[in-house]
Amino acid sequence: MNTPFFQAAWAILRKDLQTELRSRELLSSMGLFALLSIFIFSFALELDRIARQEAISGVLWVTVVFASILGLNRSLAMERDQGNLDAMLLAPINRTAIFLGKLIGNYLFALTIGLLLLPVMTVLFNMSLIQPWLLLVLVLGTLGFSTVGTLLATMTVQTRARESLLPILMLPIALPVVIAAVKASTSILNNVPMGDWIAWPQILVVVDFVYLVLCFLLFEFVIED
Amino acid sequence: MSAIGNLSSNPNQHARSGIAAWPPLLRILTLATIIAVAIGLYLGLFYSGTDIDQGQVQRLFYIHLSAFTGAFIAFCGTVLGGVQYLRTRNVQWDSIALAGAEVGLALSILNLVTGMIWARPIWNTWWTWDPRLTSAAIMCLTYAAYLMLRSGIENAEQRRRFASIYGILAITTVILTLMITRIRPDTIHPVVIGPSVQNPNAEGAFEFSERMSMTIGINSAIWSTLVPVTLMWHRVRLQNLIERVNALKAEVLNK
Numbered sequence: 001m002n003t004p005f006f007q008a009a010w011a012i013l014r015k016d017l018q019t020e021l022r023s024r025e026l027l028s029s030m031g032l033f034a035l036l037s038i039f040i041f042s043f044a045l046e047l048d049r050i051a052r053q054e055a056i057s058g059v060l061w062v063t064v065v066f067a068s069i070l071g072l073n074r075s076l077a078m079e080r081d082q083g084n085l086d087a088m089l090l091a092p093i094n095r096t097a098i099f100l101g102k103l104i105g106n107y108l109f110a111l112t113i114g115l116l117l118l119p120v121m122t123v124l125f126n127m128s129l130i131q132p133w134l135l136l137v138l139v140l141g142t143l144g145f146s147t148v149g150t151l152l153a154t155m156t157v158q159t160r161a162r163e164s165l166l167p168i169l170m171l172p173i174a175l176p177v178v179i180a181a182v183k184a185s186t187s188i189l190n191n192v193p194m195g196d197w198i199a200w201p202q203i204l205v206v207v208d209f210v211y212l213v214l215c216f217l218l219f220e221f222v223i224e225d
Numbered sequence: 226m227s228a229i230g231n232l233s234s235n236p237n238q239h240a241r242s243g244i245a246a247w248p249p250l251l252r253i254l255t256l257a258t259i260i261a262v263a264i265g266l267y268l269g270l271f272y273s274g275t276d277i278d279q280g281q282v283q284r285l286f287y288i289h290l291s292a293f294t295g296a297f298i299a300f301c302g303t304v305l306g307g308v309q310y311l312r313t314r315n316v317q318w319d320s321i322a323l324a325g326a327e328v329g330l331a332l333s334i335l336n337l338v339t340g341m342i343w344a345r346p347i348w349n350t351w352w353t354w355d356p357r358l359t360s361a362a363i364m365c366l367t368y369a370a371y372l373m374l375r376s377g378i379e380n381a382e383q384r385r386r387f388a389s390i391y392g393i394l395a396i397t398t399v400i401l402t403l404m405i406t407r408i409r410p411d412t413i414h415p416v417v418i419g420p421s422v423q424n425p426n427a428e429g430a431f432e433f434s435e436r437m438s439m440t441i442g443i444n445s446a447i448w449s450t451l452v453p454v455t456l457m458w459h460r461v462r463l464q465n466l467i468e469r470v471n472a473l474k475a476e477v478l479n480k
Contacts, residue, residue: 151390160377175360
């Protein structure tokens with residue numbers, strides 16, 4: 001008898017959250033990486049007041065994407081190393097429920113890093129990043145690349161090259177999400193009238209939806225046998 | 226499909242007769258492609274007039290656009306091959322997907338290179354970080370990543386399965402490249418096809434004479450049908466031969 005779909009997904013999610021609460025392995029490495037990345041960007045780009053206006057949303061998104069790649073690799077490598085991936089395949093649950101559980105977990109971690117970065121960058125760069133619309137773009141953008149990221153990371157942990165392959169596979173596919181998110185954030189931070197940028201969050205919604213459907217359909221082929 | 230299937234069904238035959246074992250249809254196609262490409266080049270180089278503003282370099286455009294249409298068809302072949310492989314698990318479909326990715330990559334690199342040579346006199350730079358140029362370059366990198374993914378997996382069945390999945394996802398970068406001049410109006414790349422209003426930022430757009438439009442039409446028709454199909458067929462054949470050699474090797478080693 002099959003465990004109901006959402007119950008299975010919830011069990012996987014709860015397991016991920018509980019592990020994380022006890023070890024804080026993922027969030028601490030992602031958070032530290034994100035902080036370092038911001039410092040490196042601010043030196044490398046020599047962000048003065050005017051350059052910041054244009055560049056800061058790029059810095060935000062590149063940092064969130066790279067930090068989430070770090071987290072995705074860890075999150076799926078843990079499943080494989082401890083044999084949990086096989087155990088989940090043996091369990092009488094719908095395969096797609098595994099994807100949903102892992103996706104929500106990875107999404108929450110990426111979103112947490114993004115949310116943490118907003119106040120940090122507000123303080124460090126003296127620009128207000130805590131704005132409702134920017135929050136919405138963050139919620140939509142991280143969802144987009146967490147979706148493709150979870151699918152691709154499940155693939156790459158099963159290959160020989162493992163960690164090094166994920167960024168190569170994921171960055172080009174995540175590009176539509178990142179472009180839309182960066183364009184929207186830049187406009188929001190520069191107080192551009194809403195009519196000029198509202199198309200970007202709309203594109204994000206469409207891209208998110210397409211990726212979600214595609215990845216849900218394709219996931220069962222990632223973890224056969 | 227049936228003609229491709231025949232190739233592997235009788236392996237002894239082409240082990241003996243080597244290259245002469247090209248199926249008749251492939252021979253005809255290859256010949257037709259060579260002739261058609263030559264005709265296309267003739268039209269582009271001699272028949273269509275010289276552009277008044279841009280001069281001879283404008284003629285590159287006939288290949289530039291045509292190579293992209295060919296790449297697009299080949300990448301669609303990768304999606305089709307991927308979907309069909311996941312459904313039927315017939316290895317031939319995966320060979321088609323692989324052929325599509327390689328042929329498409331070659332054609333899109335041709336597209337980039339001709340574009341760069343054209344841009345040097347017209348835009349006064351080889352490369353600019355224009356949205357469409359960037360997305361076209363990323364499209365190439367995506368398919369390079371596809372090939373990298375394939376080489377990173379030893380288990381043949383898993384390699385085919387993962388490659389199919391990635392080939393399906395990768396089409397998003399091709400669609401992005403097609404649409405980006407519409408969704409990012411700050412591009413300087415001319416929008417040639419479709420009912421869009423000519424972008425005021427575009428640099429190097431040109432007016433078509435009747436002969437020019439005919440040359441474009443014929444060239445892109447050739448490059449979007451004959452060229453990718455012939456090249457992909459040859460690649461699928463090569464893949465079958467590679468697998469045959471591997472099987473023979475395994476047979477010898479196991480004796």
